[in-house]
Amino acid sequence: MYTILQKERLNPTVSKMVVSAPKVAKKAKAGQFIILRVHENGERIPLTIADYDREQGSITIIYQIVGRTTMLLDQLTVGEAILDFVGPLGKPSEIEGLHKVCVIGGGVGCAIAYPTAKALYENGAEVTVITGFRNKDLVILQDEFQKVCKDLHLVSDDGSTGKQGLVTNVLEELIQNGEQFDEVIAIGPLVMMKFVCQLTKKYEIKTVVSMNPIMIDGTGMCGGCRLSVGGKTCFACVDGPDFDGHAVDFDEAISRSSSYRNEEQHARETTCNLLNKEA
Amino acid sequence: MANMANEKVKMPVQDGIVRSGNFDEVALGYDEVMAVEEATRCLNCVNRPCVSGCPVKVKIPDFIAEVAKGDFKKAYEVIHETSSLPAVCGRVCPQETQCEHKCVRGIKGESVAIGRLERFVADWYRKNCKDALPKPQSNGHKVAIVGSGPAGLTCAGDLAKLGYHVSVFEALHVAGGVLMYGIPEFRLPKEIVQHEIEGLKQQGVEIECNTVIGRSESIDELFEEGYEAVFIGSGAGLPNFMNLPGENLKGVYSANEFLTRCNLMKAYQEGVDTPIQRPEKAVIVGGGNVAMDAARCAKRLGVKEVSIVYRRSMEELPARKEEVEHAMEEGIQFCLLRNPVRVLGNEEGWVKGVECVEMELGEPDESGRRRPVEKANSNFVIEADCMIMAIGTSPNPLIRSTTEGLDTNRKGCLITDESGKTTREGVFAGGDAVTGAATVILAMGAGKTAAKAIDEYIQNK
Numbered sequence: 001m002y003t004i005l006q007k008e009r010l011n012p013t014v015s016k017m018v019v020s021a022p023k024v025a026k027k028a029k030a031g032q033f034i035i036l037r038v039h040e041n042g043e044r045i046p047l048t049i050a051d052y053d054r055e056q057g058s059i060t061i062i063y064q065i066v067g068r069t070t071m072l073l074d075q076l077t078v079g080e081a082i083l084d085f086v087g088p089l090g091k092p093s094e095i096e097g098l099h100k101v102c103v104i105g106g107g108v109g110c111a112i113a114y115p116t117a118k119a120l121y122e123n124g125a126e127v128t129v130i131t132g133f134r135n136k137d138l139v140i141l142q143d144e145f146q147k148v149c150k151d152l153h154l155v156s157d158d159g160s161t162g163k164q165g166l167v168t169n170v171l172e173e174l175i176q177n178g179e180q181f182d183e184v185i186a187i188g189p190l191v192m193m194k195f196v197c198q199l200t201k202k203y204e205i206k207t208v209v210s211m212n213p214i215m216i217d218g219t220g221m222c223g224g225c226r227l228s229v230g231g232k233t234c235f236a237c238v239d240g241p242d243f244d245g246h247a248v249d250f251d252e253a254i255s256r257s258s259s260y261r262n263e264e265q266h267a268r269e270t271t272c273n274l275l276n277k278e279a
Numbered sequence: 280m281a282n283m284a285n286e287k288v289k290m291p292v293q294d295g296i297v298r299s300g301n302f303d304e305v306a307l308g309y310d311e312v313m314a315v316e317e318a319t320r321c322l323n324c325v326n327r328p329c330v331s332g333c334p335v336k337v338k339i340p341d342f343i344a345e346v347a348k349g350d351f352k353k354a355y356e357v358i359h360e361t362s363s364l365p366a367v368c369g370r371v372c373p374q375e376t377q378c379e380h381k382c383v384r385g386i387k388g389e390s391v392a393i394g395r396l397e398r399f400v401a402d403w404y405r406k407n408c409k410d411a412l413p414k415p416q417s418n419g420h421k422v423a424i425v426g427s428g429p430a431g432l433t434c435a436g437d438l439a440k441l442g443y444h445v446s447v448f449e450a451l452h453v454a455g456g457v458l459m460y461g462i463p464e465f466r467l468p469k470e471i472v473q474h475e476i477e478g479l480k481q482q483g484v485e486i487e488c489n490t491v492i493g494r495s496e497s498i499d500e501l502f503e504e505g506y507e508a509v510f511i512g513s514g515a516g517l518p519n520f521m522n523l524p525g526e527n528l529k530g531v532y533s534a535n536e537f538l539t540r541c542n543l544m545k546a547y548q549e550g551v552d553t554p555i556q557r558p559e560k561a562v563i564v565g566g567g568n569v570a571m572d573a574a575r576c577a578k579r580l581g582v583k584e585v586s587i588v589y590r591r592s593m594e595e596l597p598a599r600k601e602e603v604e605h606a607m608e609e610g611i612q613f614c615l616l617r618n619p620v621r622v623l624g625n626e627e628g629w630v631k632g633v634e635c636v637e638m639e640l641g642e643p644d645e646s647g648r649r650r651p652v653e654k655a656n657s658n659f660v661i662e663a664d665c666m667i668m669a670i671g672t673s674p675n676p677l678i679r680s681t682t683e684g685l686d687t688n689r690k691g692c693l694i695t696d697e698s699g700k701t702t703r704e705g706v707f708a709g710g711d712a713v714t715g716a717a718t719v720i721l722a723m724g725a726g727k728t729a730a731k732a733i734d735e736y737i738q739n740k
């Protein structure tokens with residue numbers, strides 16, 4: 001059992017938890033993830049390692065409440081425990097040799113982008129961060145990003161915070177103003193990553209994306225997380241989750257991510273009903 | 280005087296139509312009377328041909344003689360001398376190509392039902408003998424086992440008996456390997472697997488789930504923690520695909536994904552969170568046990584038409600004979616001498632059909648089986664909204680890519696000598712990780728052999 005040491009709500013639908021998992025904390029690196037199961041009949045869901053504390057033996061996860069499992073997870077409080085928690089899984093992000101990097105986080109993707117930005121910063125790279133949210137209520141992790149970057153750009157779809165616009169608007173402006181990035185790292189909704197990649201392809205800037213397909217085991221055993229990358233099939237849980245964004249077939253990934261939409265919607269509705277009744 | 284009936288005592292089974300709607304065990308097992316009657320068909324042959332067909336050399340005539348006498352406890356003890364998972368092997372061994380294949384009664388009529396008797400004895404023992412075996416005296420040495428499939432569990436059990444402190448590290452949240460995530464409940468009830476694992480825990484074996492060796496910890500770190508030897512029984516879990524156009528459409532699964540959702544995550548039950556697609560028409564590609572299991576699970580999930588597409592003919596189907604018969608009784612269709620070439624999709628990215636070609640058998644290939652060749656212009660489409668690929672698996676590269684000095688062959692299988700020694704000092708391996716996808720009993724046998732070699736290695740250090 002993996003005890004919850006801290007819990008904090010970051011915005012109405014995103015929470016942060018610090019979980020005791022000494023073995024995972026000992027090996028965790030930026031870019032890796034864990035898989036957890038909340039209860040005995042629960043499903044296995046992947047979440048990125050947002051931070052780790054090797055001394056305390058703890059892992060931080062930041063999750064958006066989107067469906068049944070994340071709702072059930074969010075019911076747990078400090079002192080309670082998560083049934084299964086396995087990791088670190090996936091390959092760590094490659095940060096060696098990068099001097100000037102633009103890290104882009106979209107929505108809850110910021111939780112995945114933050115540890116990478118931090119690792120780059122600690123490795124001496126000059127980091128520019130662009131974060132994008134639908135509106136000001138959804139903003140997360142601004143203080144954390146501020147500490148690990150040279151410039152932080154905030155945009156929102158409706159202009160209720162930061163500049164109004166899309167992350168790609170900012171990126172293009174920076175590039176046109178003469179910023180020369182060794183690499184762009186984009187993490188967020190599939191559509192956002194797809195458009196970032198289209199843009200950086202035009203300017204020939206290497207771009208890494210972190211893919212989040214549906215997973216079960218996370219060890220390369222089921223192939224459910226497969227993606228087409230450069231015409232080859234890759235398993236995101238073992239070959240990734242980071243991939244060369246210019247090689248990823250986003251349209252296929254977007255289609256595959258809706259495989260269980262009906263089942264998920266049903267589970268979400270029943271869970272909402274259940275939790276409302278109990279509350 | 281031996282019972283000279285030419286046929287095995289019939290195995291009671293759930294009716295085909297009824298069982299294709301539930302996940303309960305199909306074969307119900309002999310009762311005591313049936314078991315004794317079947318046991319009297321054994322001639323107790325002096326040269327014991329059946330034993331030579333068993334990979335772990337179960338003393339078949341000896342245990343059957345005890346069954347005939349009605350001493351089921353003794354029968355169990357005889358089997359247990361060489362086989363640690365009799366309730367499992369009695370159910371899933373391909374007896375018709377192993378022990379029963381060599382049985383002299385098979386020359387004129389049916390062989391003795393060795394598997395069924397083995398299953399009976401193990402089930403009887405589990406129900407009637409609850410007393411735990413005494414915990415062995417510790418010898419102070421530590422061994423780590425990677426993977427909790429039949430290879431790892433057998434190796435762990437044998438070493439624990441010798442007094443070793445054994446820790447088993449398992450990547451998933453439950454122990455058992457393919458016995459838990461692959462083979463379905465209706466063929467091998469999970470309670471039986473867990474009973475065997477409980478038995479090992481009582482013997483002092485520690486099982487640590489949620490630990491992926493190569494990620495959570497490396498083999499080198501296990502040595503640093505004081506383990507004196509490591510056994511790798513990580514199986515062959517990496518699913519193969521055919522690289523067909525359309526293979527990444529929604530509704531195309533590896534058998535591992537479909538079976539994991541169904542068996543490990545229990546998606547067929549109410550009140551369980553893991554989703555599973557419930558299609559109308561499913562095509563399963565492949566002809567082994569895995570294909571049969573996927574087809575039969577699909578049927579039980581309510582799929583109306585389930586077709587198995589296999590590129591050779593009935594004779595070459597590698598699945599256990601009994602599973603093929605059961606699948607037919609349950610209404611699974613067999614499209615033999617057919618091979619898929621393309622997956623067709625609809626506008627929303629879901630599978631809508633599988634384009635296949637007809638095949639014919641040509642000259643024998645390296646495996647001795649006749650090689651299937653495509654017939655020109657024989658393409659046709661099977662309508663389907665689900666396609667399950669059961670065309671084989673390979674060893675997962677995670678361990679070999681994170682451990683120095685572990686040599687593998689072209690197929691990614693770990694290289695070992697007969698005793699299970701790998702090319703790295705102190706590291707042993709066995710089961711599917713070494714042979715590629717094989718059988719439970721071979722994995723168990725490899726676990727046993729390696730346990731012996733590990734004991735010798737540590738005692739002579």
Ligand SMILES: Cc1cc2nc3c(=O)[nH]c(=O)nc-3n(C[C@H](O)[C@H](O)[C@H](O)COP(=O)(O)OP(=O)(O)OC[C@H]3O[C@@H](n4cnc5c(N)ncnc54)[C@H](O)[C@@H]3O)c2cc1C
Nearest residue numbers: 045046047048062063064067068069070212213214215264
């Ligand atoms: C490597 C990786 C890292 C991730 N990191 C984070 C993170 O740090 N924070 C965060 O909020 N989310 C993260 N996700 C997404 C997160 O796993 C899903 O939001 C979660 O599984 C939703 O489960 P649910 O039951 O609450 O919702 P559901 O109703 O089951 O699903 C809602 C959405 O989540 C996707 N999803 C469902 N099940 C899975 C699954 N087993 N694996 C992947 N996606 C799934 C669905 O396609 C759907 O879009 C990550 C996903 C991956 C693959």
Ligand SMILES: Cc1cc2nc3c(=O)[nH]c(=O)nc-3n(C[C@H](O)[C@H](O)[C@H](O)COP(=O)(O)OP(=O)(O)OC[C@H]3O[C@@H](n4cnc5c(N)ncnc54)[C@H](O)[C@@H]3O)c2cc1C
Nearest residue numbers: 426428429430450456457461492514710711717718719722
């Ligand atoms: C659907 C299906 C049906 C089958 N039917 C039959 C049958 O009827 N009869 C028969 O004889 N055989 C059958 N087989 C084959 C048989 O199950 C296997 O040959 C046997 O299980 C191999 O045993 P193993 O111990 O080598 O590996 P596995 O049973 O595969 O176990 C390996 C274990 O290691 C774990 N693991 C892998 N990597 C790591 C890691 N890095 N760290 C920690 N743990 C790890 C895995 O999660 C798994 O639990 C079937 C197989 C399948 C898939």
Ligand code: SF4
Nearest residue numbers: 333337368372377378
């Ligand atoms: S272990 Fe398998 S092969 Fe050996 S006797 Fe038993 S059923 Fe036959």
Ligand code: SF4
Nearest residue numbers: 321322324329382383
């Ligand atoms: S070969 Fe058949 S009849 Fe002879 S001892 Fe073995 S099981 Fe009995």
Ligand code: FES
Nearest residue numbers: 218220222223237
């Ligand atoms: S999640 Fe199963 S192979 Fe990646």
